[in-house]
Amino acid sequence: MSTDAFTVLAEPTRRRILDALRAADRSVNELVDGLGVSQPAVSKHLRVLREAGFVSCRVAARQRIYRLDPGPLRAVDCWLDPYRELWSQHLDALEQHLDSQEQ
Incomplete structure (x- = not known):
């Protein structure tokens, strides 16, 4: 490419x-x-x-x-994968924080 x-x-x-x-x-x-x-x-x-x-x-x-x-899109998807994991971790932490605020 x-x-x-x-x-x-x-x-x-x-x-x-x-x-x-x-x-x-x-x-x-x-x-x-x-x-x-x-x-x-x-x-x-x-x-x-x-x-x-x-x-x-x-x-x-x-x-x-x-x-x-879809080949080149798979490559973009693979590149984005670690960032998705990062966001997932941050969203999980936010969810835990919000849950603790409700109590």
């Missing part, structure tokens, strides 16, 4: 594209219609997502159909 996953995900339109592809594979035109973004902009973002491994595409007749590839 040539681009850092967090750099790719920092762009709101790219996140919206990933959200749309989470529901179903889509053509560029379906993404344009659903997102209300110009075709050149969607194509530019899809290229970045494809180069970073977040999406793949296949040709069907005269259309390119894009599909979400």
Whole structure:
């Protein structure tokens, strides 16, 4: 992957594209219609997502159909895991504190 996953995900339109592809594979035109973004902009973002491994595409007749590839998202999820554990510990401590205040 040539681009850092967090750099790719920092762009709101790219996140919206990933959200749309989470529901179903889509053509560029379906993404344009659903997102209300110009075709050149969607194509530019899809290229970045494809180069970073977040999406793949296949040709069907005269259309390119894009599909979400969860691999890079798994890497982000793994990176976030220790932070989830940290938050869980803090939330458990907060819960204990609040429970002690009720008594």
